Amino acid sequence: MRTVLVGILVPGILAISGVFLLAWWLDIGPIRQSFAVPAWVDVGPTGPLTPRETGQDDAPPFDPLEGRVRVEAGQPVLSDVKPSQIAGSWPWFRGEKLDAICDDGVPLADQWGDDGPAKLWAIELGEGYAGAAVRDGCVYVLDHAPDLEMEWLQGLSAKERNTLADALSRLTPETFGDVEPVLARLFPIEGKAPADAPRIVSQQEYDDLRAAVLEFFSAGRDVLVTALRTGTLASLDRSRDVMRCLSLDDGREIWSNGYPAIVPYYHGRSRTVPALVDKYVISLGPQCHVACWDAATGACVWMIDLVLDHGATVPEWYAGQCPLIDPVTDRLILAPGGKDELLIAVDYRTGEVVWKSPNPQQWKMTHVSITPMDYAGQRMVVYCGHGGVAGVAADDGRILWDTTDWQIGTATCPSPVVIGDGRLFFCGGYNAGSQTVQLRKQADGFAVDSSPPIEARQFGSEQQTPVLYNGHLYAVRQNGKQLVCLDLEGNEVWNSGRQKFGAGPYMIADGKIYVMDDRGWLTMARATPTRYDELARAQVIEHGHDSWGPMAMVAGRLIVRDMTRMVCLDVR
Numbered sequence: 225m226r227t228v229l230v231g232i233l234v235p236g237i238l239a240i241s242g243v244f245l246l247a248w249w250l251d252i253g254p255i256r257q258s259f260a261v262p263a264w265v266d267v268g269p270t271g272p273l274t275p276r277e278t279g280q281d282d283a284p285p286f287d288p289l290e291g292r293v294r295v296e297a298g299q300p301v302l303s304d305v306k307p308s309q310i311a312g313s314w315p316w317f318r319g320e321k322l323d324a325i326c327d328d329g330v331p332l333a334d335q336w337g338d339d340g341p342a343k344l345w346a347i348e349l350g351e352g353y354a355g356a357a358v359r360d361g362c363v364y365v366l367d368h369a370p371d372l373e374m375e376w377l378q379g380l381s382a383k384e385r386n387t388l389a390d391a392l393s394r395l396t397p398e399t400f401g402d403v404e405p406v407l408a409r410l411f412p413i414e415g416k417a418p419a420d421a422p423r424i425v426s427q428q429e430y431d432d433l434r435a436a437v438l439e440f441f442s443a444g445r446d447v448l449v450t451a452l453r454t455g456t457l458a459s460l461d462r463s464r465d466v467m468r469c470l471s472l473d474d475g476r477e478i479w480s481n482g483y484p485a486i487v488p489y490y491h492g493r494s495r496t497v498p499a500l501v502d503k504y505v506i507s508l509g510p511q512c513h514v515a516c517w518d519a520a521t522g523a524c525v526w527m528i529d530l531v532l533d534h535g536a537t538v539p540e541w542y543a544g545q546c547p548l549i550d551p552v553t554d555r556l557i558l559a560p561g562g563k564d565e566l567l568i569a570v571d572y573r574t575g576e577v578v579w580k581s582p583n584p585q586q587w588k589m590t591h592v593s594i595t596p597m598d599y600a601g602q603r604m605v606v607y608c609g610h611g612g613v614a615g616v617a618a619d620d621g622r623i624l625w626d627t628t629d630w631q632i633g634t635a636t637c638p639s640p641v642v643i644g645d646g647r648l649f650f651c652g653g654y655n656a657g658s659q660t661v662q663l664r665k666q667a668d669g670f671a672v673d674s675s676p677p678i679e680a681r682q683f684g685s686e687q688q689t690p691v692l693y694n695g696h697l698y699a700v701r702q703n704g705k706q707l708v709c710l711d712l713e714g715n716e717v718w719n720s721g722r723q724k725f726g727a728g729p730y731m732i733a734d735g736k737i738y739v740m741d742d743r744g745w746l747t748m749a750r751a752t753p754t755r756y757d758e759l760a761r762a763q764v765i766e767h768g769h770d771s772w773g774p775m776a777m778v779a780g781r782l783i784v785r786d787m788t789r790m791v792c793l794d795v796r
Contacts, residue, residue, distance in 0.1 A: 292531055297515060300481040300522030308361030308472035312778040316357055316499035317546035317593055318639075319731075319776070324691045326733035326777040332795050333760075334736075340746070340762025342794040344781065345475035349790055350466075352494030352510075355729075355774035356783045356790065359500045362478060362519070363470040363776075363783065365790065366507040368493040369482070371462040372429075373436035376411065378457045379423065384410055389452035397442050407434060461486050465509040467498070467517050472781060475792060479522035485511050487542060492787060495544040495591070497774055499556070501572055506549070506556060510542035512589075514558060516572060526575030528558075530589075535562025537588050539610075544591030544637060552596070552603050553618050559607045561589035566623075567607060567616050579621035585628075587611040590636035599646040600665035606640050606648065608632075613640070613650070615663070615670065625663065629674035632656045638689040641697065643712050653686025653702050658714055678714040687727050687772060691737070696753045698737055700725045707739055709753050720756045723747070729784075731775045738775065738795075744768015744786050746793070765791055 318324040333341070350368040357364045380388070391406040411433060417424045425433065440448045440460060451457045466482035487493040487510045498507040505519045512530040517523065530536035548557045549572065556572040566583035570576065587609030595606045596618065603618040612628040632652040641649040643660070651658035657680040664671040678684075681703050690699035690710070696717065697710040707720040707730075726742030736759065737751040744765030750757040765771060765786045773785040780796035 292529075294529060294532060295484045295513065295527075297481055297483040297517075297524030297527060300479045302479050302522070303477055305471050305476045305478045307478060310361050310472050310779050310781070313359040313500070314357060314776040314778050315359055315501070316549060317355070317497040317774060318689070322595070324689070324731040324775075325693060326731065328779065330734070330780045330796060332734040332736060332780060336748075336760040336762055340760075340764055340793075341782070343764070344473075344792040344794050346765075346789055346791045347470070347475045349785065349788055350493060351489060351787055352492040353770070353773040353785070353787070354494035355497040355785065356776040357498045357500050357505070358472060358776050358778045358783070359519070361472050363472050363475070363792075364498050364500065364505050364519070365468050365470070366494055366496060366498055366509060367466045367468050368485070368487055368510065369464050369466050370487065370489070370493065371436075373433045374457055374461045374463075376423075376425070376429070376433055377437075377452070380410065382455065385452040385455065385457075389449045392437075392441060392445060392452070393449050395441075395445070397438075400438055400441060403437075404434075407437070458486060463487065465494070465507075465511075465513065465515075467505065467507055467515070467522070469505075469519070469522060472778065472792070475790070481517060481522040481524060483509075483513060483515065483524075483527070485509055485513060487511060491541055492770065493542065495542060497546045497776075499547045499549045501549045501556075504572055506547045506572060508543055508545055508547050508558070510538075512536050512538050512543050512560070514547065514570075516575060525573075528570070528575060530558065530560040530562075534560035534565055534568060536560035539589055539591055539635075541591070541635065543589070544593075545589065546593040548594045548596065548605070550596050550603075550605065550618055555618075557594050557596075557605050557618070559589060559592075559594055559609070561587055561609055566609060566614060567594070567605065567621060569618075569621060581614075581616045581621035581623060583609075584623075585609075585611055585626070587614070590632075592636050593639045595640045595642060595648075597642040597648070599663055600670075602670075606642075608636050608640060608650070610636065613661075625670040625672050627661065627672045627674060629672070630659050630661065635686075637687045638685050641690055641692055643692055643697075647712070649690065649692075649697065649712070649714070651683060651685045651690060651699070653684055655680045655684065657682065657684045660712075660714065675713075682716065683708065683710060683714055688729050691730060691732050693732050693737075693751050694753075698730065698732065698751060700728070700730065700739065702727075707737070707747075707749065707756065709756075717753050718756050720749075720758075723756070723758065726771075728771045729773065729775050731777065733777055733795075738777075738782065740771045740775070740784055742768070742771055744771050746784065748795075764793055765789055 391403045411425045412421045463486045464482040465485040468480045469478045505517045514528040516525040556570040565580035567581040569578040592608040604615045614626040615624045630650045634654040646663035658678040660675045662673040684702045686702045690697040701708045705724040709717040728740030730739040732751045739747045746764045747761045748759045768786040771786040776783040782793045782795045
C-alpha cells in the first residue's frame, strides 16, 4: 500500500509544484502572491514579460570587423620544376566560356579498361573542395594549410592547458625535455593510450606537436604560457591560405605563396577556383581575402580584404564565390554584399576599384559565383545575393533589375544559367527546387517575369550548376541523386534510374558528360536528350570522400578532387 501511495503522491506533488512555479514565473498574481519563496531562489522575471527590443540590454551591436586584422602575403617558395609543354587552358570556374564545356577538339575515349582512365598524377591537399584553373602547362589551386598542431593544443580543456602551462613555466629551452611526461599524458600515442583517452595521436602527430610546442616555447616561453592560460592560442595560429602552382605533367609544385588565414574546419575549408588573366592569377579565399599573384613567379601583386574594405560578411561554410573576369569589360567582378555595395569591379592589374553597385536591400554574400550575360544590347552580370537576384550593368555598376522571387534561406550555391533570349534558370538545394525568369526590355529599363516555381522533386541542386548543352540542361537532381536531362522549362526528359550520384560536379566534353559521385567514382555517359546512355564507370579516387570540387579539363587531362586529394586523369 505504501508503494502505491508513493507512486500516486510523488507525481502529483511534482505536477502541482510545477504548476505553481510556472504561475510564479508568468506572474499569475493570485496564485503567486499566496506563496512565500525563500530569498535564495532566483524566481526569474518579477513583472510582466515584454518583447525584447534591439538595444534594450545595452549590448554593443555585432561588429563583423572585431578582431579582424589585415594580412600580407609572404614571399614565394620556388622550385626547379618546369611548366608542362601541353597546350590549352581552363582559365577559371566552369572553363573558358563559363559553361562547364570543354570544346578544344581533343577526341576522348568512349570506354575505359577495368582500372578506369590512366592516373597521370595525384597530390595531397588541405581539406576542402577548391578546384583547379589551368594555363600554359600550369595547374593553379588555392589550398589551405591549417596549423594542425595549434588545433590540437586549442582542443585541450582549460584544466589541461593550465597543466601544460604550469609544466612549461618552470623550464628553459635546455630543459624542455622535462615536459615530455606531461605532453605524453595529454596526447597519448596510438597503441599506448588508455581506452578512455579523450584523444589519441599517431607517433608522427606527436612528434610534430612536440616540435611545434618547442618552436613556440623557444620563440617566447611567456607568450606561449600566457596563451595557454588565457585560451588565446589562436593568436599564435600559423594557418595559411596557399596558392599553389603545379606542373600539368606530374603535379609537382613549381611555386607556392600564401598569407595568414584561420579557417576552422567546417565541412572543409577551401572552396573556390582561381581565375587566370593576362600574367596574373586571382584567388578568393575562404575568409574573403582576394589576392592577385604573378602567375609565373608567385609574387603577390595586391590584396583586397572584402570584409575590411567592403563590408562583406563571410558566409556560413566560408566563401564559395569564384572570382569573375569579364572579358568584355576586361575587369574583375566581385560580390562582397556589403552595406554600401552589392558588387564591385576591380582593375585586376592594380587592385583599384573601378565602380561599386549600390546595395539598397542589404543583400549579403552567398556561395554563388557571378554570371555574365548579354540581353537587348546590354552587358550585365547577374548575382544571387542573400535575399534576391540582381542584374548589374557591367560597365558602370548600375542596378538594371532585381527580384525577390528567387531566394534560398539556408545556402545559395549554384550559379544562374543563361538559357537564351533573356531567360535565366535558377536552382538550389534544401527543397528550394528551381525556377526560370524572363527579362523584358522596357523604355525605362528591364522587367522580370518569373515562372511558377519547380518543385524540388522535379529538380533542385544543392551545390552544382547545371550544364546547358544543345538546348537541354544536364545535372544531378538532389532528390533521388539521379543524373537528369531537362528541357528549358525544367521538365524531365530522362533520368539515370538506379544509377545514383551525390553532390559531386559534372562537365561535358566531346559529346560526353563526366559525373563524379561523393565517393570518388567517375561516370561517363553520352550527353544526348535521347536517353541515359552510360559508357563507363570507375573509382578514380580510392576511398574517396566528398568528391565535390569543380572539374577542369585541358587536352584530354581531366582534373578532379575529393576532400584531401587532387587527381589528374588521361581520358583521351
